Amino acid sequence: MLAGVELGGTKVVVLRAQGQKIIDHRTIPTTTPQATLGAAVDILRTWHHETPYAAMGIGSFGPLQLNRQARDFGVMLPTPKPGWAGADIYAKLTAPFxxxxxxxxxxxxxxxxxxxxGAGAQGPVPSDSLCYITIGTGVGGGFAFNGRTVHGALHPEIGHIQVRRAPGDDFAGSCPFHGDCIEGLVSGPALARRFGAPGHSIASDDPRWDFVASDIAHLVTTILMNTAAQRILIGGGVGTGRADLLDRIRATAVxxxxxxxxxxxxxTIASVVRTPMLGDQAGPLGTVALALDALNGIDRL
Structure with missing residues (x-):
């Protein structure tokens, strides 16, 4: 029996799985660290009493301290998410188990x-290099190359890359750290500020979407030039909610x-830049993949 926790900026998915198969899950809102992590632990404890866990995987929004030698390992670093800087994610979720x-x-x-x-395993030639981008409450990006996730001094923080702005786009951006980094330009809250209304309520023929497509396309080409990833998957509520936006991103990226x-x-661009094949299960299944690595003694950090 495996346990998984996907901690997002808006909601948390707590699950248990046998092998790759998720057999139960619960969703709770992300509020304060104490309330959110406490609720997740309560669910995990209930299941653990039924069948003890063999391993656990945790996937959390960041930035996180992922250096196991660091005194603050597993702690949330300075983040735009109010109240979450300094939250001890790892210790709180793992202490009872x-x-x-x-x-x-x-x-x-x-x-x-x-x-x-998912997308990396499909097609005549499976991919061994993949970037997953989620565009929602924030903008995050993960990399899996040659079967392993990518880390360095920190984990990738592509949401705070600054891109070349399209001519005529004067939106100042909404990131409290960098203003018009990509998260400050195209995340859900940024779109609401840019448009003066939630992005899903804005017609697809609104010309301001061209600015958004340009911003994301610049991010895509930056990743392609820097990493040569074989697949770039764009997920999240903004990323998967508009097929017309994805088409604009592809054309601009070319x-x-x-x-x-x-x-x-x-x-070829549609086979390289695409939506996640696992859909909204990519995140939950990511915690299962991490738990399987824990079970097999593979420390990705």
Missing amino acids: DCPVVIDTDVNGAALAELRW TLAGGYLPYISDA
Whole structure:
């Protein structure tokens, strides 16, 4: 029996699984750290009394301290999410349970699940390099290359990359750290501020969507140039909610690539830049992938 916790900025999915199969899950809102993590632990305890866990996987929004040698391992670093800076995610969720645990970002977990069981595993030639982007409350990005998630001094923080702005776009951005980084330009709250109304209420033919498509396409081409990822998956409420926006992103990305990347063209871009094959299960299954790694003694950190 495996346990998983996907901690997002808006909601938390708590689950248990046998192998790759999720057999039970609960969803709770993300409020304060004490209330949210406490509710998650209560659910985990109930299931644990029925069948003890062999391993646990945690995928959380960030930024997180993921260096196991650091004194603040598993702690939330400064974040735009009010009240969550300094929250001890790892200790709170794991203290009641005696089993191996792997913690990573929610998007790294989703990338790993897509690599193993979703978009990375499909087609005549499976992919061994994949980037998973979620655009919703914030903008996050995870990377799974050669079967492993990517870390360095920290984990990837593509949401705070600053991109070249389209001519005529004067939106100042909403990120409290950087203003017009990509999260400050295209996240759900940023779109609400940009449009003066929630993004889902804005007609698809509104010309301001061209600015949004340009911003995301610049992020896509930055990732392609830096990592040569074979797949870039765009998920989240904003990412998957508008097929017309994805088409604009693809067309703009081809233009921005300028013929420099031999694997990017009008004919290939739809196979490279796409929605997650696992859909809204990529995140939950990411925690299962991390739990399986914990069970097998694979420490990704």
